[in-house]
Amino acid sequence: GTVGFGYFATALFWQAALERSSALLWTVAVGWCIILIFAKWRVFIELLRHVLRRGDMLFRNTFGPSAIEDIVARAEAEDNKLPISAFLDELLDRQDVIAEVNSEEKRLLAFLCRPSVMEALVDMCIAENNTPSGDSDLDSKRKFKFPFVASEILASENGRISDAIVRSRGLAVKLFSFFQLQNPEAVDSLRASYVTKIVSALLRCKNIEVLHHLVHNESFIPSLLVHVAEEPVADLVLRVLDSADTGRFFSSEVGQPRKESVDLLVNANVLSELAKMFVKSAENTEQGEGFRENTLTNTSKLVLNLSLRVLQLKRVLMEIPSELSVFEKPEEFIGVMIDAGIKDYAAQGNGRSVALMASLDVAAELLTTEVNRVEHDPSLGSSSINSVIAMVSRMSRQKIFGTEGNESETNGELTVMKNRSALESTALLEQCLRKRIDELVKILTEDRSQDSFSNSCEKVTDPFGITKFRIAEFVLACTKSGNRETVAVLLERKIPEVFLQIFFSREWNNILLNTVTTAIIYSFEAGSNDARKAWLNAGIIPKIMRAWSESEEVSGQKKRPGHMGHVVLLCTTLEKLFLQLGAESESLVDKQERDQFMKFCEESVAKEIERQNFRYSGLDERESEGDTPPMNTF
Template sequence: MFWKLTALSASSPVESVLDKENFTLEELLDEEEIIQECKALNSRLINFLRDREQVEKLLRYIVEEAPADAESKQAFKFPFVACEIFTCEIDVILKTLVEEEELMNLLFSFLEPNRPHSALLAGYFSKVVVCLMLRKTVPLMNYVQNHPDVFRRLVDLIGITSIMEVLVRLVGADDHAYPNFMDVMQWLADSNLLEMIVDKLSPLCPPEVHANAAETLCAITRNAPSALATKLASPSFVARIFGHALEDSRSKSSLVHSLSVCISLLDPKRSAIASPLMYSFRSQHMYESLNPVNPETIGAMLPKLCDLLMLLNVSSDEKVLETTYGELRPPLGKHRLKIVEFIAVLLRTSNEAAEQELVSSGTIKRILDLFFEYPYNNALHHHVESIIFSCLESKSDTMVDHLLRECDLMGKVLQTDKSPLLSGESDKPTLPASGKQAPRAGNLGHITRISNKLVQLGSTNSRIHACLQENTEWSEWQVNVLQERNAVENVYRWACGRPTALQDRTKDSDDDDLHDRDYDVAALANNLSQAFRYKIYGNEDAEEDHGALDRDDEGGKFQNTIMLSC
């Protein structure tokens, strides 16, 4: 009987407008249910909206700024509704748009340089073009190929994120293949599109342009193999990217984002813009071998390593950053952190020429020093750990000898563990706060992992084993300190404060993820805090006896300063 209820059979307000003898598009756009009616494929409404005149009006709301004295509806509501109508993906409306070149010209007139480009309308423009890309791919790409100035204008506005997203779609970096995809990619590779995008990494451009240009180039590398990706990985383009990175040492943004592109060329699966901290606890997967990289690409990067090494020098930097634990004189900075990340990814390619260059230039030694000079920069520690693992697992004996003998890795580890409190030496970049007890170094967890890796590889690698056996102090420390620390920090053996979920969990889909990590980070943090709260180690002196046991307590204080130290 419900179909007899008048409330449910009432006609839509949109139908009331359509029933009028003379109604306007604006009257329809003002109705709240118009989008719902479009999605419901209301034939009367769609037949009205598919008309060329109405499509043109809808486009003008999207690409033209409303007059300064316009009502709120005209400036905000109508452009939003017009965009939503197009993105309902109604075929007859989109067909009217793509089959009329004047309407397409009107749509892309938004990119003209002599008009305003508000973020609001840029978002609407982007949504409409992406919709056409998905539903009317061939006619859209035919239009773009016949109007090459579209790409030039898109690149000129690449600092607007919505425009960058359109560009990424058009260069085929969204894994959206269409009938003439390969022909279009080859056409783009033959054009000067890549040159225009790479030149946006110039220090003369603002940071937002650097960021979006780098994201576009990284998207192209992730779409390999393609004609564009192959061209970008060529030595001439690599040299061009490094040229912009090192053109002006004062432009840290240009350096950071140029190196992001180089990192993506070496490892396309790596996110270009993501924070390094997202990798902090993905211990095992981070050291998997990369896909083979063209040696010519790596060879074009090697001549610039000495210039990058000079930028790792902090002695001439007079910046000071106050932190909760003291001062950084100077802070490490994003640009130095990005250089270290680049070196870490470069080493993971196992390229012999790159390894030799890094050894001869002293880059590895300098980076290892940074590890101990900045004991609270977890992102730095992560990348240096990756560098150390790559050196130890290298097929080259030179890399192992350089790390263990010339860089004295074991000596630095023993010295830090022997004196874990932050040094107050004025020539060090990290200084403790005056009048307070010096805190414990924050990199002891990474030192423990590195030490365990040394022991593990020493059992299978005779060269590493020989180096470990030569150092009697290391052998004693391994037995008396490292083994005991590993037993204490093994959360799977704890009888107190351990979550039931870890103790009694059954096999499920999360088991693989659990075993892919050295430990469960959340569980470790929670249990360490409970362990010290209830003093399960018996007395206050136990904390000192166990070396690094209280670093989680200190870590709680420093958690909010990790990014500051960058």
């Protein structure tokens, strides 16, 4: 009827428009046609959606009951003498059972919401059925397929099923006490993932009811922290802050959590306990290697993600509790984690420490950008210093370290929120980090020639190692994102000299060269004059020219050093800086040294860029004589 009326009104509009040739009527007629087409498609889509959702009812009414209905009918028969588990196994073996649950088939839901059936589904998810049935195929399904299907049903966010769980104290206690009865090193990872999936879904669709259970279960959060080696469990701690209007399942979008959620984490001293667990795992070498590494990695990631999530409380007009702020008490959280990592590095003796790498990753992520720098004022209280002062975009690990990265929510590591819209001052955090710079630089510059090895190309006499690379990333991140006090300490420790030595002595370590080159370029393009002067005083110009000269000496032997591409980038950056500053550059470097470098760029670097451009353009230099060289794309 609506569509028919629309057609009739459209005909009237077009007739009036044709008779009067009015621009207004023409506009109204065209607009009405667009509205009609849109409305027609909306009606069609809604009708199609309704037919697809309720098509099973038409099928059953026409061709008889479905297989699932038949199973439910046999289970509900008065003369049935079989146990309910027999029908449940048959039901869970059906491929369309989850689709039937999502379509809210009433008879099926009524059967599933029986107390005995709900208890059986929960038991499948939390405990493995080891009772042999004599059928190996059925035993395999009871071990893997049926528990998975049961967890999907319980986590389907169906209103009746979720109500049946949260309104039954026995079922809720079974789910929420699952981790209290498990040995952390022997927990079933599969069962743990099922339980966390169900609880996360309940937190989203039955937020108030679930929080009511958790408030009266003081051991729930502590039991989760004990099992933080399991990544789904670590994520569940973060999901406690989910609100009922979270954008989607396992979403990083921020909604306003309830005060009870925040109080749960505050009362459990989550950050403090995580820091203690990190230190304990770093010191405990008797743990299994895999379990130990998972604990250290997931603990540090949870500290980071929880800190970023808590920062969002200001956005929804909620105060940040001091117990959940790493910026207010950095020594108690970040400081002890880095100290534990440094001790672990010394204890390992092999140049590799997961604890040190994980703690430095967290510290680097929590550094802020230029927009959010404030100087520490002793006259201000910690609450004033640690107030939200800027609205800045998310700063991923790739951006901190100066490499282009994937902006997706996951990159093989734990999720970091995209909407990092509010940050606190890092004055106290950076003060904590500055105390540990000396020890980190000592590790960075130590000689590990005793760990030399041979590969297919040559003998590596002093391997750099992944841990030292992470330290290099962290120190360079401090030079880029730290406040003036932090940068001053780094320059005082002669960090530019350290990294130039690393740069020119490890010519084939491309990843390390990329990181150092990016930090140097940032200092010259966006850094302070003090930072620029520090790199120049460290002798970057003579070292570049010396490396170039050495490259020309061996170029005839087809052994061009691997860092020469990075050297060219540094040359073009310095040349651009001197041209921009003009005479002002004399405050940074001696005029004679600058003129000598500019001449070197004009005579040597420009020719190398031109040669590379011809090579990359697919032209031979001899064939392109007389042609205009292409633009500098090196």
